[in-house]
Amino acid sequence: MPFSLHFSPTPLITAPSPLSKPFFLVPYYHTLHAPKSPLCSSMEHALTHQGKQEAFDRRPEDSQTLPLGLRRDAMPSHVAVIMDGNRRWARLRDLPVRSGYEAGVESLRKIVEICCKWGIKVLSVFAFSSDNWFRPKVEVEFLMSLFERGMQEDTGIFFRENIRISVIGDLTKLPKALQELMVNLEEATKNNTRFQLIVAVSYSGHYDVVQACQRLALKAKCGLIEPSDINVSLMEQELETNCTEFPHPDLLIRTSGEFRISNFMLWQLAYTELFFAQSLWPDFGEAEFLKALLAFQQRQRRYGNQLAQSIYFAVQSGKKLNVMSLELEVDRKRGSTLERPPT
Template identity: 65%
Template sequence: MAFSLHLQQIFLSSTTFSSQPKSQIFPNLIKKTSIHPLIVKSSLNASASTSAAEKEIRLPPELSRELMPKHVAVIMDGNRRWAKNRGLPVALGYEAGIRSVRKLVELCGNWGINALTLFAFSSENWSRPKVEVDILMGLFEKMLKSELETLASAGIRLSIIGDSSKLPKSLQDLIDKAVKTTEENSRLHLLVAVNYSGQYDVVQACQTIAQKVKDGIIEPEDISSFLVEQELQTNCTDFPCPDLLIRTSGELRLSNFLLWQLAYTELYFSNAQWPDFGEAEFSETLCSFQQRQRRYGGQDS
């Protein structure tokens, strides 16, 4: 991607928040047993070591590992407002937001959450000023380049949902490489929604099913909610429907995100702007989730 001199100055500025050296975006996910107790030494006794290491990860006392959501989805809202409130350029708001991404990935990996889906860029976001779109695409590409090796060694599997065909070619190539490099990892499945639309996700699923009917592969009466779910983009993970959705910055809407998948998801709206959403806020959110009774339309137990 070719950036203007202005954008390059923003990214290279000494005032940015991503000043950590390469492989330090997720410092506590690096494969070093002295730093991260979930990462196990290569040995013949690896399975036993993993079990022992998992016990070393202590949850906040108010949380139960048995009640952890399998899949958490997040609408990361408030980066621009965070920067504006501090008189900073928009780019620094998004850079500050990377810190929260870093921390959330670390916590999900440590606390036994299986899948994390982040809403990074919606199909409607193309209407934003070009300079801002370029900043977002540039940050995404920059982060993938610098952190791919770290994500791979930490056992993080990366998947991208959304229409990536409209992204810059250099970013598409990098995404393909990252997905292939991490596809065998199983510690945490990180899904990033880029150029994603919940409505289009359902439409493309219907189009695929309609084509199967046309080709005689299935009959119209075979169409079910299960079949539709199998064609949604989140079917790439073992837990396609999130148990918990978090939206930051006080906004109370879904903004065309995972519309089918959120049918029975527990919703949590935080007033914290995304760059300020850290461990304390995430722990509070999970505590609220674990105190709820999920009835799926049934009666109280």
């Protein structure tokens, strides 16, 4: 069924789902794994990319058409966006600030549609930062109502298009009705597999790392882990992006011509490619998105070292890797062959 941006408002989801207490006080625990061998996180990310890519379904229509020059085999799995410039867009047109935010919602709907059409699996958007609570009260109240209205209206699209919604951030600060709506929507769409939209609300990278550390400290206090058990893997299990199979964005786009990441996904962006667009967010459409993706596909992702780069390209090409093949792959990249003892 074609993706449509025009739809009738859908009633609020009624499936009950209890709200949790503040994140760091709730002793819910992931299954713990034994400490891993000291591989760098960049290598772990590259090695697991192949299996995670196969975890998602792809509709037949998703693979039919791509713009000229865009390669499906180099498409990012996870794109993150800092949606900046809504207020400036409104002021440049002598419009109220709320008009800029409403135009920004329409731009987001278009980008979600494009992601579904082009086969991108996850889109994370920075919708409301922890610092945005310091904006004028009337502006904050309007944004809360806009979140609620937008999610209610788009519920039909989420189900029809098999879209999963995840919300990350300190939801305890949101209005009660909005908290309930978000929790219910997450629960109702958790088995949708075509595409995942992650909305960061009342979020910051600092908050995410701190709440993960608090969770790990609580586990250590309860005797579930030893402090020496804490490693990159355990840390990432506690970050809010544990809701997705692709927790590390491949590409970050920031609009409005600003060159900073503004405390967004600080841990997760370690090896992310960055693209800074001049367009204000309401003006960011298919042409600008295509430009960002083409730039991404022209880059050579090294993940911090030669070996990790070799692993990444080998996995992308479908190779099954073992220790010997990893060494051979590195040698091939370096253009030399090392002598090896007989086995």
